[in-house]
Amino acid sequence: MSTAGKQEATTRDTKRARFAGQGEKSGGASPWVLIAGLVMVIALAGGAIFAFTGQASTPTEAVADAGEQPLSAAWNNDTTTQAIFGPPATSGHEPYPLVKAEDGAVRLALSTFDDYQAHFYTYVHDGQPIEFFVLKSKDGVVRAAFNACDVCFAARKGYTQVGDYMVCNNCGSRFPADQINDVRGGCNPSPLDRTVEGDTLVIQVGDIAQGLGFF
Numbered sequence: 001m002s003t004a005g006k007q008e009a010t011t012r013d014t015k016r017a018r019f020a021g022q023g024e025k026s027g028g029a030s031p032w033v034l035i036a037g038l039v040m041v042i043a044l045a046g047g048a049i050f051a052f053t054g055q056a057s058t059p060t061e062a063v064a065d066a067g068e069q070p071l072s073a074a075w076n077n078d079t080t081t082q083a084i085f086g087p088p089a090t091s092g093h094e095p096y097p098l099v100k101a102e103d104g105a106v107r108l109a110l111s112t113f114d115d116y117q118a119h120f121y122t123y124v125h126d127g128q129p130i131e132f133f134v135l136k137s138k139d140g141v142v143r144a145a146f147n148a149c150d151v152c153f154a155a156r157k158g159y160t161q162v163g164d165y166m167v168c169n170n171c172g173s174r175f176p177a178d179q180i181n182d183v184r185g186g187c188n189p190s191p192l193d194r195t196v197e198g199d200t201l202v203i204q205v206g207d208i209a210q211g212l213g214f215f
Contacts, residue, residue, distance in 0.1 A: 086122030089129040089215040090147055090158035092169060096120040096131060101205045108134060108201045113142050118161040118177075120147060123208050130211045131158060132192050134201065137178035138164060142201055145180050145189035148214035152187055156215070159189055190214065 086098035113136040131147035147158035157169035165174040193207045
């Protein structure tokens with residue numbers, strides 16, 4: 001090959017090498033650049049997830065923060081922790097557990113009242129709520145009365161238990177727990193008839209309905 005031919009071949013090889021080098025620089029990114037980009041994408045995604053989860057509460061937390069109580073389809077008979085709460089017929093308190101009648105009567109477990117505390121309930125009769133309470137007095141008798149009396153019922157404030165007494169929230173009169181059902185009239189809690197069948201307290205719907213006029 002002549003000297004001119006050799007020089008031409010060398011020039012072509014040099015150009016090819018230069019072109020190849022430029023192609024690699026322009027067409028392919030450095031591995032370090034790719035890794036850095038991937039790290040940045042992961043960091044941004046992680047920040048977004050953290051921001052979202054940090055601001056939103058779980059459903060359980062949201063309910064707890066709001067103080068809400070999920071309602072259950074179970075009726076409250078004090079043998080379960082689940083309850084439906086009835087519309088209040090008196091003021092100044094949270095709604096009382098709603099009780100359901102079966103075979104014409106409301107039935108409550110006697111053991112519920114072993115704490116000697118007044119347990120308040122709501123029964124809805126013909127669309128109208130009626131409130132009553134049940135408690136065991138220190139003499140061992142389980143007693144029941146409407147959350148109202150002949151005198152102060154129009155104020156619709158009901159009663160509060162203080163020790164062994166039921167206190168009228170309207171006039172402040174105090175009534176010994178062991179006289180409920182036995183003493184009638186005036187500002188005494190209006191008695192609600194009840195019977196005991198085995199380990200169950202039974203209150204007839206007809207007797208509860210007698211309290212419609214109080215509410």
